[in-house]
Amino acid sequence: MRLELSAEDAAFREEMRTFFTTQVPQSIRDTVAAREELSKEQIVESQRILNAAGLAVPGWPVEWGGQDWTPLQRHIWHEEMQSACVPLPLAFNASMVGPVIAAYGTQEQKETFLPQTANLDIWWSQGFSEPDAGSDLAGLRCAAVRDGDEYVVNGQKTWTTLGQYGDWIFNLVRTNPEAEKKQAGISFLLIDMTTPGVEVRPIELIDGGHEVNEVWFTDVRVPAANLVGAENQGWDIAKFLLGNERVGVAPVGAVKRVLAHAKEWVGEETLRDPLVAARFAAIENELLALELTALRVVAHSADGKPHPASSVLKLKGSELQQEVSDLVVELAGPGSLASGAGDDSGVPGWARVATPAYLNLRKASIYGGSNEIQRQIIARTILGL
Amino acid sequence: MDFEYDDEQQALRDAVRGLLTKAYGDFEKRRTATRGERAYDPDVWRQLAEMGVLGLPFAEADGGMGAGPLEVGIVAEELGRVLAPEPFLTAVVLAGGAVAAAGTDAQRAALLEPLAAGESLLAWAHDEPGHGYTSSASATKASQEGDGWMLTGTKEPVVSGEHADVLVVTAALPDGPSTGSGGAGTGLFTVAADAAGLTRTGYPTHDGGRAALITFDGTPAEALGEGADATAVVERVLDQARVAAAAEALGLISEALSATRDYLTSRKQFGVTLNTFQALTFRASDMYVDLELTRSLVLWAAMVLDAGSPEEASVAASRAALQVATAGKRVGQEAIQLHGGIGVTAEYSVGHRLSRLRALEAQLGDARLHTARLAGRVASYGEVDPLP
Numbered sequence: 001m002r003l004e005l006s007a008e009d010a011a012f013r014e015e016m017r018t019f020f021t022t023q024v025p026q027s028i029r030d031t032v033a034a035r036e037e038l039s040k041e042q043i044v045e046s047q048r049i050l051n052a053a054g055l056a057v058p059g060w061p062v063e064w065g066g067q068d069w070t071p072l073q074r075h076i077w078h079e080e081m082q083s084a085c086v087p088l089p090l091a092f093n094a095s096m097v098g099p100v101i102a103a104y105g106t107q108e109q110k111e112t113f114l115p116q117t118a119n120l121d122i123w124w125s126q127g128f129s130e131p132d133a134g135s136d137l138a139g140l141r142c143a144a145v146r147d148g149d150e151y152v153v154n155g156q157k158t159w160t161t162l163g164q165y166g167d168w169i170f171n172l173v174r175t176n177p178e179a180e181k182k183q184a185g186i187s188f189l190l191i192d193m194t195t196p197g198v199e200v201r202p203i204e205l206i207d208g209g210h211e212v213n214e215v216w217f218t219d220v221r222v223p224a225a226n227l228v229g230a231e232n233q234g235w236d237i238a239k240f241l242l243g244n245e246r247v248g249v250a251p252v253g254a255v256k257r258v259l260a261h262a263k264e265w266v267g268e269e270t271l272r273d274p275l276v277a278a279r280f281a282a283i284e285n286e287l288l289a290l291e292l293t294a295l296r297v298v299a300h301s302a303d304g305k306p307h308p309a310s311s312v313l314k315l316k317g318s319e320l321q322q323e324v325s326d327l328v329v330e331l332a333g334p335g336s337l338a339s340g341a342g343d344d345s346g347v348p349g350w351a352r353v354a355t356p357a358y359l360n361l362r363k364a365s366i367y368g369g370s371n372e373i374q375r376q377i378i379a380r381t382i383l384g385l
Numbered sequence: 386m387d388f389e390y391d392d393e394q395q396a397l398r399d400a401v402r403g404l405l406t407k408a409y410g411d412f413e414k415r416r417t418a419t420r421g422e423r424a425y426d427p428d429v430w431r432q433l434a435e436m437g438v439l440g441l442p443f444a445e446a447d448g449g450m451g452a453g454p455l456e457v458g459i460v461a462e463e464l465g466r467v468l469a470p471e472p473f474l475t476a477v478v479l480a481g482g483a484v485a486a487a488g489t490d491a492q493r494a495a496l497l498e499p500l501a502a503g504e505s506l507l508a509w510a511h512d513e514p515g516h517g518y519t520s521s522a523s524a525t526k527a528s529q530e531g532d533g534w535m536l537t538g539t540k541e542p543v544v545s546g547e548h549a550d551v552l553v554v555t556a557a558l559p560d561g562p563s564t565g566s567g568g569a570g571t572g573l574f575t576v577a578a579d580a581a582g583l584t585r586t587g588y589p590t591h592d593g594g595r596a597a598l599i600t601f602d603g604t605p606a607e608a609l610g611e612g613a614d615a616t617a618v619v620e621r622v623l624d625q626a627r628v629a630a631a632a633e634a635l636g637l638i639s640e641a642l643s644a645t646r647d648y649l650t651s652r653k654q655f656g657v658t659l660n661t662f663q664a665l666t667f668r669a670s671d672m673y674v675d676l677e678l679t680r681s682l683v684l685w686a687a688m689v690l691d692a693g694s695p696e697e698a699s700v701a702a703s704r705a706a707l708q709v710a711t712a713g714k715r716v717g718q719e720a721i722q723l724h725g726g727i728g729v730t731a732e733y734s735v736g737h738r739l740s741r742l743r744a745l746e747a748q749l750g751d752a753r754l755h756t757a758r759l760a761g762r763v764a765s766y767g768e769v770d771p772l773p
Contacts, residue, residue, distance in 0.1 A: 385660040
């Protein structure tokens with residue numbers, strides 16, 4: 001048992017740290033540090049810088065731009081990026097649809113989509129959830145009916161994050177309503193969002209921001225060539241995608257960074273308040289335990305088998321993310337009420353965004369498989385209950 | 386970076402687990418042992434000695450195995466798994482650790498070899514009534530008497546002190562250097578159990594052990610080492626014990642969860658097994674989260690203790706202690722609740738697990754102490770970096 005990084009991994013960490021802190025524009029990193037909303041242009045610019053250096057999609061197959069890194073190196077890459085306030089590569093592209101196309105796509109689909117997906121030339125949206133299909137995803141109804149060389153899509157998707165920027169959407173659609181098991185009648189379809197009949201409608205959230213959308217499909221005609229995998233194989237593909245989504249899902253680096261910034265924001269005098277200091281100490285301890293658990297999982301996953309403890313990462317990671325956001329609201333005090341004030345406000349920016357950020361992060365224990373789903377997974381698959 | 390035990394460590398774990406499962410795999414045997422005169426099984430103690438466990442952390446020259454905190458943790462975790470009542474933590478880690486750290490060559494030879502051989506039991510006489518968690522002593526005072534030393538005062542509770550052959554005692558030095566708390570410096574002494582002016586009154590403790598009130602009245606004592614202020618040694622020994630206790634707690638909660646899982650899948654109510662009820666299984670899932678986070682932090686603390694500076698080791702000890710104080714209590718309490726009434730009966734092990742968890746906390750510091758120790762430092766750094 002050994003805690004230190006090997007010389008090679010330590011050098012790798014240094015290389016990542018240097019790249020992220022020198023090659024990604026300070027203005028973008030400042031936006032992340034201030035917990036402000038990134039513009040589409042900032043996200044695209046950042047990902048293109050990473051992609052040019054081979055750092056946008058290291059998890060992909062090497063021939064499509066991936067890196068032959070160890071799980072630990074991928075972990076270091078991920079943590080250092082967060083620590084340097086670099087926006088993570090767009091998850092819909094980098095960790096969702098990209099790996100799916102690489103694993104299930106035709107050669108033509110790979111050549112058409114993968115380079116553009118890695119470089120964020122295409123901004124992908126996710127079309128999974130529906131009003132009646134959230135945690136029970138297999139209950140989805142959005143239908144695709146084969147008509148010659150095309151599918152005709154009708155239905156509605158919801159919670160489509162950043163769908164307002166989407167160029168394409170990867171959709172789970174029902175292709176066989178008669179299937180005995182509802183999982184068996186689903187397909188995975190790529191849809192150009194400029195196709196007639198696609199309509200994106202914003203959903204306003206409690207933090208006042210516009211982050212998620214409804215997407216409506218009315219007689220949308222999609223070339224059958226945009227089907228990924230076989231017809232009615234969509235559920236297998238979705239499970240593959242969601243499995244990837246869970247990897248690296250504990251935002252340890254980002255939460256640690258916010259906690260460290262919070263110390264700077266409030267200053268030493270506030271940190272001398274014993275109750276404040278005790279709260280920092282307690283959260284830091286749990287965060288350290290989580291980070292070490294992530295490292296244990298990574299160190300163990302070298303043989304390709306997921307570590308059973310990986311299921312705690314999403315659960316505890318989201319809880320701690322929320323707890324830190326709650327702490328920041330308390331530290332902001334009455335200043336947190338100035339959430340709508342402009343830049344001429346006397347209240348510092350971090351305090352003004354504290355409550356919107358806290359409210360926004362209520363989503364963390366809901367998306368990506370709610371924490372109740374995670375508890376169910378632990379109970380069933382790990383504890384055998 | 387690597388969080389797995391090597392072959393030797395696994396062999397140690399297998400050997401200790403084998404011995405202890407045979408001894409206490411049947412919980413009734415543990416109950417029998419704790420009702421005995423010493424509250425542990427002298428036979429098991431002897432077997433642990435034969436296996437080399439009682440000399441594990443001591444230098445080979447002192448009759449030990451020269452092992453580190455990871456190996457001590459392996460043993461402690463296995464003891465926790467079966468709730469073994471043997472006084473490994475107090476005799477080996479605390480009392481033995483103090484002798485190893487402060488004793489002269491002659492003292493180490495005289496005390497550690499018989500301890501490792503299971504021939505002589507050492508006890509750690511440090512706590513004093515009403516003094517809370519401190520690394521200094523004040524109710525027991527040392528004075529110089531010719532060439533030697535003499536102790537007067539009280540130590541309580543002294544775990545396993547009733548049957549120890551030698552007591553390792555902390556005592557306030559007559560005019561030693563001031564400590565941070567304004568008191569006199571604290572020295573480390575050894576006292577033979579049959580020394581003049583020593584009285585001891587034994588009693589059972591809630592976790593199945595025994596402790597004693599020990600009074601000294603002009604009792605002859607031998608200073609460990611030079612007889613100088615040993616506060617720093619006491620602090621280091623306490624930190625080592627905190628990490629070992631955290632490993633024991635890990636074993637305790639790991640098996641508390643196992644027992645709970647087994648119970649939920651076998652116990653029927655309303656005609657179905659309890660795992661049919663999601664309200665119960667979700668609570669078990671949260672126990673699992675606590676267990677895994679605790680395992681990570683405990684392994685990490687042992688590694689830091691092994692390789693880090695004394696200050697890093699002290700912080701790591703507090704981190705592990707805080708984690709087991711909070712997560713351990715949560716898991717221990719939940720295990721009882723999910724078992725229902727049987728969980729609070731003496732014949733069933735889960736209740737005793739919480740009792741032992743609370744005893745470890747009482748001996749080495751609770752969440753309040755360790756939160757305070759950590760809170761005092763939060764302004765001095767930005768992020769916690771787990772890697773050295």
